[in-house]
Amino acid sequence: xxxxxxxxxxxxxxxxxxxxxxxxxxxSCVMLAELAKRYKVHPLYVRHGLRWENxxxxxxxxxxxxxxxxxxxxxxxxxxxLYGDHWSVRGRKIPGSKSPDEAVYLPGRNLxxxxxxxxxxxxxxxxxxxxxxxxxNPFADATPEFFRAFSALAGRALHNFVTIVxxxxxxxxxxxLRRGRHLxxxxxxxxxxxxxxxxxxxxxxxxxxxxxxxxxxx
Numbered sequence: 001x002x003x004x005x006x007x008x009x010x011x012x013x014x015x016x017x018x019x020x021x022x023x024x025x026x027x028s029c030v031m032l033a034e035l036a037k038r039y040k041v042h043p044l045y046v047r048h049g050l051r052w053e054n055x056x057x058x059x060x061x062x063x064x065x066x067x068x069x070x071x072x073x074x075x076x077x078x079x080x081x082l083y084g085d086h087w088s089v090r091g092r093k094i095p096g097s098k099s100p101d102e103a104v105y106l107p108g109r110n111l112x113x114x115x116x117x118x119x120x121x122x123x124x125x126x127x128x129x130x131x132x133x134x135x136x137n138p139f140a141d142a143t144p145e146f147f148r149a150f151s152a153l154a155g156r157a158l159h160n161f162v163t164i165v166x167x168x169x170x171x172x173x174x175x176x177l178r179r180g181r182h183l184x185x186x187x188x189x190x191x192x193x194x195x196x197x198x199x200x201x202x203x204x205x206x207x208x209x210x211x212x213x214x215x216x217x218x
Contacts, residue, residue, distance in 0.1 A: 015039065015127055015128045015163075016039065016040060017039055017040035017041070017042060017126055017128075018035060018039045018040070018041055018042070018126065018128040018129070018130055018165075019041075019042045019044050019117050019120060019121050019126050019128065019129045019130070020032045020035055020041050020042065020043050020044065020129075020130045021044055021045075021046070021113055021114075021117055021129065021130065021131045021132070022043045022044065022045055022060060022072060022132075023045065023056055023060065023132075024055075024056035024057065024058075024059035024060035024063065024188055024189040024190070025056070025132075025188055025189065025190040025205075025209075026173065026176060026177055026180070026185060026188050026190060026209065026212070027132040027134060027168055027173065027176050028132040029060070029063050029180070029183070029185070029187075029188045030168075030176050030177075030179055030180030030183060030185075031130060031132045031167055031168055031176075032064075032069065033067055033069070033180065033183050034167070034179070034180075035130060035167070036067070036069055036070075040070075041069065041070060042070065042073065042120075042124070042126060043060075043064065043069065043070060043071070043072040043073065044072065044073050044075065044116075044117055044120060045057060045060060045072050045073070045074045045075070046074075046075050046076075046077055046112070046113050046116050046117075047074060047075070047076050047077070047078075048077055048078060048079040048112070049078045049079060049080050049089065050079075050088045050089060050106075051088060051089070051091050051192065051193060051194070052189075052191055052192055052193070052194055054197070055189055055191070055194040055197045055198070056189050056191075057072075057074070058189075058197065059187055059188060059189035060072060060189070062187045063183075063184060063187040063188060066184045066187055067183070067184070073120070075116050075120065077112055077116055079112070082107070082108075083107070086106075086107075087192075088106055088192070091193060094192050094193045094200075094203050094204075095192065095203060095204040096202060096203060096204065096207075097202055097203065097204065097206065097207035098207075099204045101136075101137075101138050101204075102138055103204060104192070104204050104205070105139060108141070109139075109141065110131065110139075110141040110142060110146070111141055111150070113131070114129065114131070114150055114154070114164065115154075117129045117162075118150075118154040118157075118158060118160075118162055119158065121160060121162050122158040122159070122160035122162075125160070126162070127160070127161065127162055127163060128162060128163045128164075128165055129162055129163070129164050129165070130164075130165050130166075130167060131147075131164060131165075131166055132166075132167075132168050133166045133168065133169050134168055134169065134171060134172065134173060134176065135168075135169060135170045135171055135172055136172070137169075144166075147164040147166065148164075150164065151163060151164050173208065173209075173211075173212040174212050174215045174216055176212075177212050177213065177216050178216055181216070190205040190206065190208065190209045191203060191205055191206050192204060192205050192206075
């Protein structure tokens with residue numbers, strides 16, 4: 001069965017359920033809400049031990065409760081030994097508001113997320129994983145070629161072919177925000193260095209979120 005990429009919310013029609021990789025951010029929350037209209041969704045959050053995860057997960061759970069969606073499953077895959085002194089773990093030299101998208105790269109991010117999600121799906125007979133990649137994502141592990149190759153590899157390893165779908169892949173963050181403007185987006189969260197559970201207001205992700213809201217209200 002062929003994989004499908006790049007067509008928002010048009011998947012293989014006989015898929016009754018879908019695993020949705022979620023964070024607490026705008027993109028994945030809007031994606032989860034839209035998919036829940038058409039499928040039985042299985043929200044999945046992977047904890048790596050990164051600085052923002054406690055705050056992010058609290059916001060995600062609030063968003064899910066507000067929409068009466070199925071509860072999120074949380075899996076653990078610590079990366080501290082792998083990442084060492086990386087800014088996402090140590091909190092030093094956090095990419096600031098003027099940093100490029102490339103500055104927030106997390107080594108192996110999608111590879112690790114999809115590996116756990118694929119095993120999760122194989123154990124439950126789920127045949128599709130949704131991930132919230134946006135248009136213009138500059139990373140090699142967010143391309144159609146990568147998703148196709150990973151899907152084939154996971155299928156061979158687990159005897160459960162899983163299609164990886166990217167329903168937001170030709171939308172910008174501003175377009176995603178407009179698409180989800182009817183949702184409780186104030187409950188979403190995007191920050192690399194939260195302070196007491198609140199956005200720092202100075203990092204790359206805070207700036208990206210602020211720009212998106214400004215563009216949709218101007």
